[in-house]
Amino acid sequence: MKIKTLVNLLSVRCRWEFLRKVARWFRTDSVGAASKMNDFIQTVHSVKSIAGMIDIPAVLDVQHVLLGDQAILHERISGKKNFGLTISYFRERVKNKGIIEIGLSRYNFFRIRQMYRFCFELLNGDAERFKVFKEPFKFFPIANLSKELSTTVEELNKVHPAIKIGLYDKFLPEILETAEMNARLYPFRENDLARLLGIIFEEAFIGPQVIVLDPFHRCNIKCAHCFVHNPLIHHQAGFLDRKMNLRKFKEIIDDAAELKTDCVILQGDGEPLLHPDFLKMIEYVRIKGIKPLFFTNGSLLTRMIAERIVELEVREIYCSLPAGTARTYSSVCLGSSPSDLFQKTVENMKTLMELKKSSGKQFPRLIMTHVIHSMNFHELVQMAETDVSIGADASRFYMIRIDDNNGHLRLDEEQLDAMKKNLPQAEEIFRKAGIDFISNIKFQFENYDKKTGAWSKDVFLKEGCTIGWCFCLIPALGDLSMCCHLRTMGYLQNSRLKDIWQSDYYRQKRIEAKFLSENTHVSCLNGVKLYDEHCDHCDNHQNLLNTTKELKEFGLYKFFKS
Numbered sequence: 279m280k281i282k283t284l285v286n287l288l289s290v291r292c293r294w295e296f297l298r299k300v301a302r303w304f305r306t307d308s309v310g311a312a313s314k315m316n317d318f319i320q321t322v323h324s325v326k327s328i329a330g331m332i333d334i335p336a337v338l339d340v341q342h343v344l345l346g347d348q349a350i351l352h353e354r355i356s357g358k359k360n361f362g363l364t365i366s367y368f369r370e371r372v373k374n375k376g377i378i379e380i381g382l383s384r385y386n387f388f389r390i391r392q393m394y395r396f397c398f399e400l401l402n403g404d405a406e407r408f409k410v411f412k413e414p415f416k417f418f419p420i421a422n423l424s425k426e427l428s429t430t431v432e433e434l435n436k437v438h439p440a441i442k443i444g445l446y447d448k449f450l451p452e453i454l455e456t457a458e459m460n461a462r463l464y465p466f467r468e469n470d471l472a473r474l475l476g477i478i479f480e481e482a483f484i485g486p487q488v489i490v491l492d493p494f495h496r497c498n499i500k501c502a503h504c505f506v507h508n509p510l511i512h513h514q515a516g517f518l519d520r521k522m523n524l525r526k527f528k529e530i531i532d533d534a535a536e537l538k539t540d541c542v543i544l545q546g547d548g549e550p551l552l553h554p555d556f557l558k559m560i561e562y563v564r565i566k567g568i569k570p571l572f573f574t575n576g577s578l579l580t581r582m583i584a585e586r587i588v589e590l591e592v593r594e595i596y597c598s599l600p601a602g603t604a605r606t607y608s609s610v611c612l613g614s615s616p617s618d619l620f621q622k623t624v625e626n627m628k629t630l631m632e633l634k635k636s637s638g639k640q641f642p643r644l645i646m647t648h649v650i651h652s653m654n655f656h657e658l659v660q661m662a663e664t665d666v667s668i669g670a671d672a673s674r675f676y677m678i679r680i681d682d683n684n685g686h687l688r689l690d691e692e693q694l695d696a697m698k699k700n701l702p703q704a705e706e707i708f709r710k711a712g713i714d715f716i717s718n719i720k721f722q723f724e725n726y727d728k729k730t731g732a733w734s735k736d737v738f739l740k741e742g743c744t745i746g747w748c749f750c751l752i753p754a755l756g757d758l759s760m761c762c763h764l765r766t767m768g769y770l771q772n773s774r775l776k777d778i779w780q781s782d783y784y785r786q787k788r789i790e791a792k793f794l795s796e797n798t799h800v801s802c803l804n805g806v807k808l809y810d811e812h813c814d815h816c817d818n819h820q821n822l823l824n825t826t827k828e829l830k831e832f833g834l835y836k837f838f839k840s
């Protein structure tokens with residue numbers, strides 16, 4: 279019997295059980311397994327809708343239906359500037375004792391109580407008397423979304439006979455089914471799923487997966503390719519002394535924990551190890567149940583710090599090493615002192631890996647990061663050999679982002695060809711040593727514009743940018759930025775992370791970035807446009823590509839912009 283026929287014969291409940299068993303059978307704790315299962319989910323979907331749990335009739339009058347309790351939401355869904363008109367129409371209907379309708383869509387179903395209350399108040403009802411308006415809509419557990427919606431609609435339907443709730447978005451049941459199915463199959467990935475659904479529903483139900491935080495702007499070296507410490511850059515007075523204080527840091531981490539953020543990366547416009555409270559910061563992140571990660575140039579990572587880092591089970595360390603030899607290192611890392619800093623960094627990383635090995639711990643994972651440009655492109659193979667000698671867990675090459683201060687580091691055609699020629703040899707070295715090769719450079723090569731040095735020109739303009747649901751950056755001063763180029767959404771000096779994250783302003787910018795090509799003119803609080811030249815060499819490209827991949831794996835991509 280074909281598997282499709284078998285699934286069709288099972289009752290809804292049995293099907294869930296069956297799918298769950300199949301999920302276990304595939305050991306669904308990896309993205310690869312998710313992908314396999316997704317083929318299966320697609321098969322089931324193509325046979326028959328399996329949930330059938332929402333029993334809400336379609337709206338009667340698609341022209342005159344309330345789609346949001348705020349103009350912005352209503353008009354987003356209707357696609358027309360008609361909020362005011364709809365309200366006037368409703369007032370007339372109420373006078374003539376007619377009914378008014380609320381339409382459910384993927385963008386508003388979780389605001390059903392607020393929308394109902396809005397209509398109830400239009401009818402001069404005293405909303406305060408009703409408990410049903412005060413309860414929150416329970417987005418979690420995702421596996422119960424349809425049930426939560428049905429129950430809420432049922433309760434609300436009892437409040438006033440003149441207010442009706444109907445289905446406006448015909449895809450809503452299918453989206454909810456897909457969400458629930460994934461939630462049941464991958465309960466351990468519920469937070470990831472909530473973020474992906476946030477993109478579809480255009481709401482942040484959960485905090486960013488990653489928060490990148492700059493504790494301090496100072497660095498002990500001056501790399502030629504650095505966007506902050508390149509000697510050609512001159513900063514405003516005080517910029518380099520900006521340091522996040524521990525009290526503010528803890529407040530941010532408290533909110534991050536509440537928002538269910540997965541990991542916090544300390545990196546910087548500087549070297550995080552220079553912050554006097556660096557270890558206390560890592561400890562606090564750990565205490566709050568968030569995974570700590572950090573970037574470093576490795577030169578200050580002494581044995582004592584390494585021991586504590588291993589104890590604290592820091593999840594990942596990204597060590598930047600822009601050379602494969604001491605000679606090139608000294609010319610790239612200008613002002614590096616003492617002159618044996620290359621060797622010192624390599625020794626520090628070796629010690630870290632030895633300590634990890636002897637502790638029997640799985641973490642930290644050490645990822646060697648090599649920014650590549652015209653001064654070091656010829657050392658890919660030596661870089662790979664160095665990583666092997668360290669015993670790193672993973673390595674990545676990253677082509678430099680070109681801007682006004684580093685044009686002289688642009689790779690010319692010959693240098694690019696040399697890199698492409700050497701890359702397979704470096705990859706082979708990694709493969710033999712069992713080091714993961716993070717292949718983002720291949721995306722950069724594929725999309726590289728030799729003239730401008732851009733590698734993502736138009737990619738996210740066409741696709742849209744989903745970064746607003748997954749990531750945020752907090753520089754030492756405490757602005758909150760949506761992406762790794764300062765696009766300010768709020769100021770933590772006088773607000774809390776959780777409030778900014780859930781603000782209407784942030785919500786609006788997330789949605790505008792999702793439709794980036796239509797919103798290139800939109801500015802953020804600091805005056806920086808939502809779309810600018812940085813989008814052409816997006817440092818978040820891996821993040822964005824992964825999100826797209828996951829939307830596809832979870833069977834949600836078809837609802838992304840439809």
Ligand code: SF4
Pocket residue numbers: 497498499500501503504505506507508546547548549574575598
């Ligand atoms: S180590 Fe990092 S922060 Fe320091 S100068 Fe180099 S690139 Fe900049």
Ligand code: SF4
Pocket residue numbers: 738743744745761762763791808809810812813814815816817818819
């Ligand atoms: S640089 Fe542009 S495309 Fe990249 S994350 Fe930022 S806004 Fe999105």
